[in-house]
Amino acid sequence: xxxxxxxxxxxxxxxxxxxxxxxxxxxxxxxxxxxxxxxxxxxxxxxxxxxxxxxxxxxxxxxxxxxxxxxxxxxxxxxxxxxxxxxxxxxxxxxxxxxxxxxxxxxxxxxxxxxxxxxxxxxxxxxxxxxxxxxxxxxxxxxxxxxxxxxxxxxxxxxxxxxxxxxxxxxxxxxxxxxxxxxxxxxxxxxxxxxxxxxxxxxxxxxxxxxxxxxxxxxxxxxxxxxxxxxxxxxxxxxxxxxxxxxxxxxxxxxxxxxxxxxxxxxxxxxxxxxxxxxxxxxxxxxxxxxxxxxxxxxxxxxxxxxxxxxxxxxxxxxxxxxxxxxxxxxxxxxxxxxxxxxxxxxxxxxxxxxxxxxxxxxxxxxxxxxxxxxxxxxxxxxxxxxxxxxxxxxxxxxxxxxxxxxxxxxxxxxxxxxxxxxxxxxxxxxxxxxxxxxxxxxxxxxxxxxxxxxx
Amino acid sequence: xxxxxxxxxxxxxxxxxxxxxxxxxxxxxxxxxxxxxxxxxxxxxxxxxxxxxxxxxxxxxxxxxxxxxxxxxxxxxxxxxxxxxxxxxxxxxxxxxxxxxxxxxxxxxxxxxxxxxxxxxxxxxxxxxxxxxxxxxxxxxxxxxxxxxxxxxxxxxxxxxxxxxxxxxxxxxxxxxxxxxxxxxxxxxxxxxxxxxxxxxxxxxxxxxxxxxxxxxxxxxxxxxxxxxxxxxxxxxxxxxxxxxxxxxxxxxxx
Numbered sequence: 001x002x003x004x005x006x007x008x009x010x011x012x013x014x015x016x017x018x019x020x021x022x023x024x025x026x027x028x029x030x031x032x033x034x035x036x037x038x039x040x041x042x043x044x045x046x047x048x049x050x051x052x053x054x055x056x057x058x059x060x061x062x063x064x065x066x067x068x069x070x071x072x073x074x075x076x077x078x079x080x081x082x083x084x085x086x087x088x089x090x091x092x093x094x095x096x097x098x099x100x101x102x103x104x105x106x107x108x109x110x111x112x113x114x115x116x117x118x119x120x121x122x123x124x125x126x127x128x129x130x131x132x133x134x135x136x137x138x139x140x141x142x143x144x145x146x147x148x149x150x151x152x153x154x155x156x157x158x159x160x161x162x163x164x165x166x167x168x169x170x171x172x173x174x175x176x177x178x179x180x181x182x183x184x185x186x187x188x189x190x191x192x193x194x195x196x197x198x199x200x201x202x203x204x205x206x207x208x209x210x211x212x213x214x215x216x217x218x219x220x221x222x223x224x225x226x227x228x229x230x231x232x233x234x235x236x237x238x239x240x241x242x243x244x245x246x247x248x249x250x251x252x253x254x255x256x257x258x259x260x261x262x263x264x265x266x267x268x269x270x271x272x273x274x275x276x277x278x279x280x281x282x283x284x285x286x287x288x289x290x291x292x293x294x295x296x297x298x299x300x301x302x303x304x305x306x307x308x309x310x311x312x313x314x315x316x317x318x319x320x321x322x323x324x325x326x327x328x329x330x331x332x333x334x335x336x337x338x339x340x341x342x343x344x345x346x347x348x349x350x351x352x353x354x355x356x357x358x359x360x361x362x363x364x365x366x367x368x369x370x371x372x373x374x375x376x377x378x379x380x381x382x383x384x385x386x387x388x389x390x391x392x393x394x395x396x397x398x399x400x401x402x403x404x405x406x407x408x409x410x411x412x413x414x415x416x417x418x419x420x421x422x423x424x425x426x427x428x429x430x431x432x433x434x435x436x437x438x439x440x441x442x443x444x445x446x447x448x449x450x451x452x453x454x455x456x
Numbered sequence: 457x458x459x460x461x462x463x464x465x466x467x468x469x470x471x472x473x474x475x476x477x478x479x480x481x482x483x484x485x486x487x488x489x490x491x492x493x494x495x496x497x498x499x500x501x502x503x504x505x506x507x508x509x510x511x512x513x514x515x516x517x518x519x520x521x522x523x524x525x526x527x528x529x530x531x532x533x534x535x536x537x538x539x540x541x542x543x544x545x546x547x548x549x550x551x552x553x554x555x556x557x558x559x560x561x562x563x564x565x566x567x568x569x570x571x572x573x574x575x576x577x578x579x580x581x582x583x584x585x586x587x588x589x590x591x592x593x594x595x596x597x598x599x600x601x602x603x604x605x606x607x608x609x610x611x612x613x614x615x616x617x618x619x620x621x622x623x624x625x626x627x628x629x630x631x632x633x634x635x636x637x638x639x640x641x642x643x644x645x646x647x648x649x650x651x652x653x654x655x656x657x658x659x660x661x662x663x664x665x666x667x668x669x670x671x672x673x674x675x676x677x678x679x680x681x682x683x684x685x686x687x688x689x690x691x692x693x694x695x696x697x698x699x700x701x702x703x704x705x706x707x708x709x710x711x
Binding site: 089118129131132133134148149150151153154155156173174175192193194195197 | 533534535537538539541545547548551552555556581582585602603604605621622624
């Protein structure tokens with residue numbers, strides 16, 4: 001048994017709860033691992049979930065609770081690098097990864113609420129329609145898939161690209177989707193409002209070099225593409241001739257583009273490590289944002305247009321004042337390239353996805369990490385010992401638990417509450433993943449129907 | 457595997473259009489009867505009126521009522537929200553009209569009239585495409601909540617359907633010509649759940665999942681015996697479980 005920082009048990013120690021106490025969540029998460037104690041991330045988070053269900057962690061994110069327990073949350077959202085994140089109008093977070101899956105999360109809590117694997121290669125890009133009907137995903141399988149946000153299911157596949165689809169953007173009215181990719185083309189698709197199966201190609205624009213970034217102005221009039229030669233190409237979409245302008249923006253490939261909410265600035269990020277701003281509509285050079293120690297792979301504006309957020313291969317996220325280009329803040333938390341960024345419509349939360357397989361949610365006003373998204377299926381981790389703090393008689397006491405520790409009143413139980421008799425719990429049966437957003441649970445039977453099984 | 461027996465019966469709520477002379481005509485009768493004139497404050501009675509309002513607005517061009525159809529608690533999905541925004545989006549009107557002009561409600565459920573209760577309307581729209589509308593009751597009135605496509609509504613006592621990612625549920629309507637017990641033979645390529653409704657939209661039994669292991673033929677075979685059926689129309693909703701696509705076939709006969 002591990003020593004605690006304070007006395008354990010005894011008259012002044014924490015009060016033991018019997019296993020039968022209804023008000024104590026029966027959470028079993030600790031197991032022996034060598035000379036210490038181990039905790040499966042799955043079990044830990046299941047414990048968190050159970051505690052939350054008991055009202056004990058209401059309003060507290062998992063990582064905050066874990067920090068209070070002396071645990072570091074370093075779980076993963078995906079099995080492979082996270083390449084795309086998007087936030088819907090109603091604050092639903094969507095993430096895509098090289099692991100081919102698309103996952104759905106609540107924001108900012110970061111609860112996983114669904115996932116689907118419909119691409120046969122890694123997911124490279126995501127975009128949501130501004131009206132909250134649909135989102136699109138593009139991948140290494142050269143396809144674009146349209147998903148209903150109502151059912152969280154892919155309902156249509158758009159074919160035409162001959163290389164990886166790397167970038168997607170919806171028009172402001174949600175009726176046009178633009179895709180671009182490694183084949184050096186930019187494709188414009190018409191997206192029906194209620195009949196997604198009727199999506200059809202409208203126009204193909206040739207760039208001549210792989211395209212990794214797209215952006216559209218808020219009026220839906222101008223389209224911008226960034227290519228591997230460091231160029232930005234602009235088209236006037238309402239011009240049937242497809243008039244275009246091209247400028248050399250970066251010394252290395254352009255990896256990210258974004259237009260400010262008011263449509264007065266275009267920002268670009270390149271593998272040369274710089275971000276640049278360009279005034280619209282004339283594409284006059286604005287400010288060069290220097291400071292990242294690696295290529296800039298992601299860009300987004302805050303909804304008020306006051307700040308530009310950049311994500312880099314130096315693992316950091318930087319917030320810059322626009323148009324001055326003054327660095328406001330640097331966010332450190334990822335341990336791999338920051339590939340993708342998105343800001344919630346209300347501007348409160350910034351979401352980042354990284355090569356380190358994690359998705360992190362940041363408070364924009366405070367510049368602090370709010371949540372690291374964790375999918376229990378991909379995040380096993382061992383923890384040596386569990387500590388937690390409670391306040392007793394006005395002083396804060398820290399306990400270190402193995403199984404059998406007695407719990408103080410009000411403490412969150414992540415332990416076996418039966419002293420000396422702890423045995424590792426059998427892992428719970430893994431429920432099948434439903435194809436529907438809500439898993440089916442058989443309700444009590446009723447009514448005048450008789451069912452017979454036919455033996456196979 | 458042991459048989460599962462469920463006993464008892466449920467009273468059924470009579471509703472116009474519940475019957476029909478032949479199974480093949482049941483769907484048409486239903487759609488015609490359900491489309492009868494119910495307007496205005498009849499949104500308090502059942503949610504199917506919402507679909508009639510959509511059709512009327514689409515065919516007449518009088519679109520103002522659309523703005524009142526969405527859940528006042530702003531819980532709509534993007535598709536229904538876009539319907540309610542048509543009056544202020546002139547660019548959407550033509551597409552709205554084309555899609556909803558022929559909308560007709562089919563079966564609906566609205567048993568619980570408590571505040572916030574969900575309802576459902578199965579309807580057909582352009583080209584006979586089937587849509588399931590989720591509805592919600594607020595302040596005694598039904599509002600649109602969400603909408604999603606389903607497979608075509610198949611009718612008859614020997615019907616086939618297919619579940620896909622695009623149409624993740626299938627609906628069947630059939631007519632029992634006489635009172636008695638009926639057997640529903642189901643064969644499916646995927647694990648499925650079945651819900652049986654009477655003509656008034658009342659569920660007759662809870663969801664039912666057939667055996668998880670397919671036979672050597674790759675098909676799952678299940679028999680469902682329904683006792684005390686009246687000479688009336690019935691609806692079956694089939695959804696997949698854990699597998700997104702596959703075919704299924706139903707045969708219904710006196711048993």
